[in-house]
Amino acid sequence: MGSLWRIAYCLSLLVALGENANAVQLLTHEEEPNNFTKEGDIVGLYPEVAHEIQHRLGQQLPITMLPWARAFAKLQSEPTTCILDMARTPERENKFQWIGPVTTGRFGFYAKRSNRLRIHNLAEAKAVDRVLVPKGWYTHDLLKKLGFSNLEPTMSPETMVAMLLHDRGKLMFAAAFTLPRLLVKAEARLDDVEMVMLVNQSQSYIACSLDTPSEFVIAWQRMLVAMKRDGTFGSMFQKWRPDDTPPGIAPEPYIAITN
Numbered sequence: 001m002g003s004l005w006r007i008a009y010c011l012s013l014l015v016a017l018g019e020n021a022n023a024v025q026l027l028t029h030e031e032e033p034n035n036f037t038k039e040g041d042i043v044g045l046y047p048e049v050a051h052e053i054q055h056r057l058g059q060q061l062p063i064t065m066l067p068w069a070r071a072f073a074k075l076q077s078e079p080t081t082c083i084l085d086m087a088r089t090p091e092r093e094n095k096f097q098w099i100g101p102v103t104t105g106r107f108g109f110y111a112k113r114s115n116r117l118r119i120h121n122l123a124e125a126k127a128v129d130r131v132l133v134p135k136g137w138y139t140h141d142l143l144k145k146l147g148f149s150n151l152e153p154t155m156s157p158e159t160m161v162a163m164l165l166h167d168r169g170k171l172m173f174a175a176a177f178t179l180p181r182l183l184v185k186a187e188a189r190l191d192d193v194e195m196v197m198l199v200n201q202s203q204s205y206i207a208c209s210l211d212t213p214s215e216f217v218i219a220w221q222r223m224l225v226a227m228k229r230d231g232t233f234g235s236m237f238q239k240w241r242p243d244d245t246p247p248g249i250a251p252e253p254y255i256a257i258t259n
Contacts, residue, residue, distance in 0.1 A: 024208075024216055026050065026061050027075065028084040029068040031157075032181050033240040034103060034204075035085055037065055045240040046084035046206070049102060052232060053223040069136040075209055082208040087138045089202060090254060091145075097217045099224060100205030101247040106176040107139055108198040110164070117170060119197045122146060122259055125171060132160045132172040139173050142200060146258065161186050164193065173199070177244055201255040203247060225249055 028035040028046060035044040042063050054061060063084065066074070075081050075096070087105065088098055109125055111117040119125050126148055133140045135153035143151055152169055154160040161182045164172045174182075180190055208217055227233040228249055237246035 022059075022061070023080050024061060024212060025074070025078065025081045026063045026084065027066055027071040027081065028063055029066060029071050031068075031085060031178060033177075035065070045236060046102060048236050048240070049224065049227070049233065050084055050206070052227060052236070053220050056223050056226070057219055068134075072136070075207065078209070080209060080212045082206055082212060084206050085204050086207040087202045087204050088207070088251075088254070089138070089142075091141075092207070095210070097208040097210060097212055097214070098205045099208065099217060099220045101203035101251055102206065102224075103177070103204045103241070104245070104247050104252060105200075105202055105204060106198060107142070107173065107200040107202070108176070108195045109171045110174055110179070110193045111171055111196050112164060112167070113192060113194045115167075115170065117196060119171070121197075122199075122257065125197065126150060128170045130169040130171075132163050132169040134160055138202075139175070142256075143173055157182055158185055161188075171196070177241060180243075197257075199257050201252075203252055203254075 028042065030036050033044055035042065035046045037043075042065050047063055050063060071083050072086075075083050075086075082099075085102070086092075086096075088100070109119055109131070111119075117128075119128075125131065128150060130152040131143065131148060131150055132152050132154055133143055134157050135155060140151070140153060152163070154163060157174065157178060160172050160174070163169050165186055165188055176195065179193070183190055183192065206220065224233065228246075234246055237244070
């Protein structure tokens with residue numbers, strides 16, 4: 001009886017979506033392995049999850065790749081827009097609708113291992129000559145809110161890593177899961193850098209503007225939960241993030257060190 005009810009509920013959502021779904025704009029940004037361009041195609045965990053959800057709902061919305069700053073600006077200014085892969089933070093909580101969680105991120109300060117730099121608190125990090133961070137990213141916003149005045153914004157995560165490795169900054173603020181691939185691109189080894197302080201743990205979602213039809217958001221959330229229960233999501237997660245643990249159905253608490 002429960003299964004029949006769920007099927008009937010999903011069918012009612014599909015009917016309610018109607019033409020509303022076709023007006024939704026799906027955006028993402030380069031952040032391998034979550035979302036990236038390969039041989040002209042947009043691939044990664046989030047695009048694959050989005051394609052499967054659409055397949056189950058009978059939708060065919062295209063995904064557009066943009067620089068993060070442009071994608072985030074569109075999410076805030078254009079109607080019925082969603083971004084694949086955005087951190088859910090207290091500051092953003094009531095500004096968007098959320099589908100997820102899809103990934104969990106650990107963020108912290110990294111230094112070149114050979115420099116033997118040690119950071120025990122935020123005050124010590126604020127005293128470092130320069131802290132490298134990608135311009136306009138969630139990590140950039142977080143450090144500004146924490147009162148950092150020694151930031152060196154970079155055009156991309158790749159630039160940030162290259163600058164650290166060439167001693168053009170003592171610290172960088174990065175996500176643990178993206179670091180191995182960034183170091184490969186920089187022709188460096190994983191043990192060339194080390195996390196010297198964990199600062200933040202947050203989960204990322206598919207984030208939609210508040211005017212996105214609630215039927216769309218509910219339907220996508222229901223399909224994502226179904227994918228987690230039937231093992232589809234776990235298989236996709238293992239494919240793209242084999243050394244990471246997939247998030248469950250319920251959100252995990254946001255954790256942030258403030259001193």
